[in-house]
Amino acid sequence: xxxxxxxxxxxxxxxxxxxxxxxxxxxxxxxxxxxxxxxxxxxxxxxxxxxxxxxxxxxxxxxxxxxxxxxxxxxxxxxxxxxxxxxxxxxxxxxxxxxxxxxxxxxxxxxxxxxxxxxxxxxxxxx
Numbered sequence: 001x002x003x004x005x006x007x008x009x010x011x012x013x014x015x016x017x018x019x020x021x022x023x024x025x026x027x028x029x030x031x032x033x034x035x036x037x038x039x040x041x042x043x044x045x046x047x048x049x050x051x052x053x054x055x056x057x058x059x060x061x062x063x064x065x066x067x068x069x070x071x072x073x074x075x076x077x078x079x080x081x082x083x084x085x086x087x088x089x090x091x092x093x094x095x096x097x098x099x100x101x102x103x104x105x106x107x108x109x110x111x112x113x114x115x116x117x118x119x120x121x122x123x124x125x126x127x
Contacts, residue, residue, distance in 0.1 A: 009121030022096030
């Protein structure tokens with residue numbers, strides 16, 4: 001069982017930055033691939049970024065490449081999402097998620113691959 005708690009959302013002007021954090025419970029955090037998802041009103045939940053258990057490989061959806069950076073600290077059981085150059089279209093509820101991975105090198109990008117979800121944190125970007 002993994003319990004995830006996000007923090008760091010808020011309201012920011014376009015071009016600004018926010019850093020989301022996710023704290024995970026459990027002793028086997030490094031065995032989970034982690035992801036950040038977002039869901040805007042009327043839209044499907046999408047994977048924004050993902051990272052493998054070792055932290056050696058990441059995935060970013062095209063719309064955030066070069067602006068968002070995901071990282072993890074397995075000693076502290078945390079993952080972060082640094083979001084720069086924010087745009088109004090980044091407005092959404094952002095969720096942290098954990099997927100039990102076969103290997104420390106596995107990355108998961110599909111919603112169905114994830115086993116545990118945080119409660120979400122709102123990010124609003126004004127124009």
